[in-house]
Amino acid sequence: MKDQILKVLELAVTAPSGDNCQPWKFVVDSPRVRLYNLPDKDTSLYNFEQKASLIAHGALLENLQIAAPAFGLKSEIKLFPEGQQSDFVAEILFEKAGGLSADPLFDSLPRRNTNRRQYERRPLSGEAHQALLAASDDIPGAQVYLSKDEAEKNQLAQLLCQNDRLVFENPRLHRFLFDHIRFTPEEAARTADGMDLRSFELPAMDRMAFSLLKNWKAVQIVNSLGFLSKKITKQAEKLCRSASAIGLVTIAEDGNADFVNGGRAMERVWLEATRLGLQLHPMAGLGCLIYRIGRGATGEFSQEHVATLRDLEGGLRKTFGCGDETLAMLFRVGYAAPGSAPSLRKPLKNVVEIKGT
Ligand SMILES: Cc1cc2nc3c(=O)[nH]c(=O)nc-3n(C[C@H](O)[C@H](O)[C@H](O)COP(=O)(O)O)c2cc1C
Known part of the structure; x- marks a missing residue:
């Protein structure tokens, strides 16, 4: 069974x-697999108390559960067997089973x-809209919201693009992003992590300028002239407006297992979008x-940025019409040509330890 398990992984x-x-x-200790979070991998301000990493783990577990039947396996997932504060995210028990049909x-x-x-600005069909909303119906505590019309989408675009401003005004956000950009295809292949610069889909001139913006001092100088973060914010707003819809996945509570479920829900929406020929x-x-900020960890931000984030939260909740649920994942979805460069993964042997024979 070990070989099938590795194919699933x-x-x-x-x-x-x-x-x-x-x-x-x-x-991997067939038929069991233990999944661990590696907290040192993502030290960004975005990953407060590992919540962003737990969303990624949720997506991984959803993939695993979708993949298993194609290899004749059933999978049973137990989240946080040693408690929710542990890095031991899940234990998965695989079992051989006949007559399984592949997941859609x-x-x-x-x-x-x-x-x-930039997306093609085409509206979503009613069926696609419904399919995305329903994609994660079975995930406990998760809820999907999608902007309903052009006016709502444009309002959300104005809010979402503010993240890009913060990246070019906060040194830690800036450094983490640029540390994870792979500036050449060779660097992307060598590290097999981070993001290939080509996946940012920038015009050639902007791509060159982007390389210079790796230097925080240069960013500060250009910002002091008063236009860099504003220009970047405008570009991000344009990208958001080009989407067919802007979406949000929320979770009812904010425990670690809830964030894993948020990741599962997000992945189901994303895979459904992919099935429908949509980009996300x-x-x-x-x-x-x-x-x-809501958890009181304001230390790394200026007072102005803290106030901005609080305002943005109010705006997002009001526009999506959601209550006090936790905002797990915002996204834009729409029609476009495929992306220019995939993001690579570490070889499986680098992330798997095999016990027994
Ligand atoms: C929790 C989480 C947050 C993310 N946030 C962003 C984001 O704000 N902007 C962005 O461009 N991509 C974001 N991504 C996408 C990742 O950058 C992307 O998944 C990763 O580079 C791998 O590329 P792939 O999705 O093409 O496989 C996020 C992914 C996850 C799981």
């Missing part, structure tokens, strides 16, 4: 993770990716920072 790790940090490790989302697993292009771009930054 190969698909499980195609899951998204913040800046492609891949914060996971497996111990199986074909989407290797095709799902982050598409940061998580714009999760703002939700993560709002959560951080």
